[in-house]
Amino acid sequence: MSELPLSATADAALQAAPATKARGYWATVGRRIRRDKVSMACALVLLLIFLSAILAPWLGLEDPYKGSMIRRLRHIGTVGYPLGTDELGRDMLARLIYGGRLSLVIGILPVILAFCIGTSLGLVAGYVGGKLNTAIMRTIDVFYAFPSVLLAIAISGALGAGILNSIVSLTVVFVPQITRVAESVTTGVRNMDFVEAARASGAGPFTIMRVHILGNVLGAIFVYATSLISVSMILAAGLSFLGLGTKPPEPEWGLMLNTLRTAIYVNPWVAALPGAMIFAVSICFNLLSDGLRSAMDIRN
Amino acid sequence: MLAYIARRIVYVIPIVISVALVCFLLVHITPGDPLVAVLPADASQELAAQLRAAYGFDRPLPVQFGLWLLRALHGDLGNSIATGRPVLAEVMRAVSNTVTLAIAAAIIGFTMGILLGLIAGYFRETWIDKVATSFAIAGVSVPHYWLGMVLVIIFSVQLNWLPAVGAGPNGSNSWAWDWAHLQYLVLPAITTSVIPMGIVTRTVRALTGDILSQDFVEALRAKGLHETGVFRHVIKNAAPTALAVMGLQLGYMLGGSILIETVFSWPGSGFLLNSAIFQRDLPLLQGTILILALFFVFLNLLVDIAQAAIDPRIKRG
Numbered sequence A: 001m002s003e004l005p006l007s008a009t010a011d012a013a014l015q016a017a018p019a020t021k022a023r024g025y026w027a028t029v030g031r032r033i034r035r036d037k038v039s040m041a042c043a044l045v046l047l048l049i050f051l052s053a054i055l056a057p058w059l060g061l062e063d064p065y066k067g068s069m070i071r072r073l074r075h076i077g078t079v080g081y082p083l084g085t086d087e088l089g090r091d092m093l094a095r096l097i098y099g100g101r102l103s104l105v106i107g108i109l110p111v112i113l114a115f116c117i118g119t120s121l122g123l124v125a126g127y128v129g130g131k132l133n134t135a136i137m138r139t140i141d142v143f144y145a146f147p148s149v150l151l152a153i154a155i156s157g158a159l160g161a162g163i164l165n166s167i168v169s170l171t172v173v174f175v176p177q178i179t180r181v182a183e184s185v186t187t188g189v190r191n192m193d194f195v196e197a198a199r200a201s202g203a204g205p206f207t208i209m210r211v212h213i214l215g216n217v218l219g220a221i222f223v224y225a226t227s228l229i230s231v232s233m234i235l236a237a238g239l240s241f242l243g244l245g246t247k248p249p250e251p252e253w254g255l256m257l258n259t260l261r262t263a264i265y266v267n268p269w270v271a272a273l274p275g276a277m278i279f280a281v282s283i284c285f286n287l288l289s290d291g292l293r294s295a296m297d298i299r300n
Numbered sequence B: 001m002l003a004y005i006a007r008r009i010v011y012v013i014p015i016v017i018s019v020a021l022v023c024f025l026l027v028h029i030t031p032g033d034p035l036v037a038v039l040p041a042d043a044s045q046e047l048a049a050q051l052r053a054a055y056g057f058d059r060p061l062p063v064q065f066g067l068w069l070l071r072a073l074h075g076d077l078g079n080s081i082a083t084g085r086p087v088l089a090e091v092m093r094a095v096s097n098t099v100t101l102a103i104a105a106a107i108i109g110f111t112m113g114i115l116l117g118l119i120a121g122y123f124r125e126t127w128i129d130k131v132a133t134s135f136a137i138a139g140v141s142v143p144h145y146w147l148g149m150v151l152v153i154i155f156s157v158q159l160n161w162l163p164a165v166g167a168g169p170n171g172s173n174s175w176a177w178d179w180a181h182l183q184y185l186v187l188p189a190i191t192t193s194v195i196p197m198g199i200v201t202r203t204v205r206a207l208t209g210d211i212l213s214q215d216f217v218e219a220l221r222a223k224g225l226h227e228t229g230v231f232r233h234v235i236k237n238a239a240p241t242a243l244a245v246m247g248l249q250l251g252y253m254l255g256g257s258i259l260i261e262t263v264f265s266w267p268g269s270g271f272l273l274n275s276a277i278f279q280r281d282l283p284l285l286q287g288t289i290l291i292l293a294l295f296f297v298f299l300n301l302l303v304d305i306a307q308a309a310i311d312p313r314i315k316r317g
Helices: A010-034 A037-054 A092-128 A130-144 A148-159 A163-190 A193-200 A205-242 A253-265 A268-296 B002-029 B045-055 B061-073 B087-122 B127-141 B144-158 B179-212 B215-222 B227-255 B258-263 B269-278 B282-310
Strands: none
Touching: A010 A037, A010 A268, A037 A092, A037 A268, A092 A130, A092 A163, A092 A205, A092 A253, A092 A268, A130 A163, A130 B002, A148 A163, A148 A205, A148 B002, A148 B227, A148 B258, A148 B269, A148 B282, A163 A205, A193 A205, A205 A253, A205 A268, A205 B127, A205 B144, A205 B258, A253 A268, A253 B144, A268 B127, A268 B144, B002 B061, B002 B282, B087 B127, B087 B179, B087 B227, B087 B258, B087 B269, B087 B282, B127 B179, B144 B179, B144 B258, B179 B227, B179 B258, B215 B227, B227 B282, B258 B269, B269 B282
16 A cells, blocks of 8 residues: 655545555554464465475476486485476476466466456446446356356366466456455445545545545455465366366476376375375465454454 | 245246356357367368258357257257267266265265364364364365375275275266265265365354354353253254355255366266367267256255245345
8 A cells, every 4th residue: 555645635635544544454464464373384385385486497406397218206205306206207396396387377367367357347336336236246146157166167178278268267267256245345335424425525436446445345355365266276276187277298286186197006195296285375375364364354 | 935936936047048148158169160070171161061051050149049048948958979969868867976976975074064063163262173173174275186186095006995986896887876886986975075074164163153152042051951952052043054055065066076077087977078078079068067057056046945944034135
């Protein structure tokens, strides 16, 4: 939240008032979450996974694409290959770390996109109301008639395999869910006195939505969106696992799990490693989201 | 009650039509010609045009949708391109296997979820609550297809107790309720049950906690009611919401079984969907998704009606 200059006009001063209050609120939330050991541990694990994925080329790892027929499916703990090698003799440690790059992007990007689209749709539907609300919300209802896994697979199955298609299909899955939450919190705020005051002072609908409503509803929508990241990670890797996302030889956790499936009789624990990465990221995001939710619930 | 049921059914009709529309359009967002699977690579322009006319692809989209919907209402979803058999029969046979799996998973997941949730809610903020809650969080965070693989590694590869894939001895596709078949069900059912287990645990825990903190519980205890009696009140009050959540979960298990069925080669609707996608068998893809989505819609309808039957406040809302 940006600080407004002191020399602001009366109108801006009016807007600055809730902003100062909001900063106090977020500072409280920050303090509460920093005191929560579980959330902090999860944040640390996620930070490590993110940093290693970003810094992968500078970590002195083996080439994640270079295989060798003579050293396929080595066990965990082999000298030079701490996490063993995969079915084509590629270093697992390098592939797991490089795999984070694609896996995290295809898992998190759909939620970010859906957050932007869903918040806009829900805000407009909730604020404008009437026929527009009915049109948007009834369209959203149609997507609720599909179980989310089925919808994601149906869309990416129809569009064909590919990273972009899998991101598109997951975004389509999450937009309705975020729109519903955004619409319901916006409807709760739109008739409050300060919105009425803004309208009376001549603010247009766009300004009211952007300045007066967004700041009050964004927190709730954001927490809801963070709780979706875990599902999105599992589904994105699941699409690759089915062969609908990433294509070989790209390192990606879901795809690695798929190609290593045939190796479970030879070297089962190496084959299970990519799934453990998905599990770790997913559970950390879930716990962090829970921690954020209870930190924001100031009433308790 | 009848008026409520009628109102809910009327509300479902536009949803059903829109679901059909989405399934219909799925084939049309597919890149390339929908005829690509049946047309030989060196087909002439005339042959392509003839086939297009035969399949009705030359007509305007709304007309195609109307005709498709009319045929679908009569139970004709076309024939599978890969096998030539009617789509409806193929899907219904696969769905029965998915229902078997979902019911087995529901029995495991819901029982565990209700027990863990009640215990966690009753012993709130104690170590017992923490253990139960950790189970729940692990259940909703685990990539279930990976859990399936890990269970296969432990119980099939290392211990050799249970079969790894299939739904019966010698690759049999017909289900029977005997141990020869049931042992194939154990691992997929446990794998499918973890997500509903986690979600039911969280729901029941929250409900139990909320109910126990209400004044009437204080009154019940004050009049000397035994704790088991108090528990009966908790269960009665938690039932409508918990049942609704479980109904939805059953729907998710029916529709979202594709990953688990692929891991275990379970011959259900998800497995069928998987082969439809990779053989680009568009009528089968369309039909499977339509039927699974309709199952989900009707299950939601049943849940709504059941919830209203238990909790009369909902009818008025």
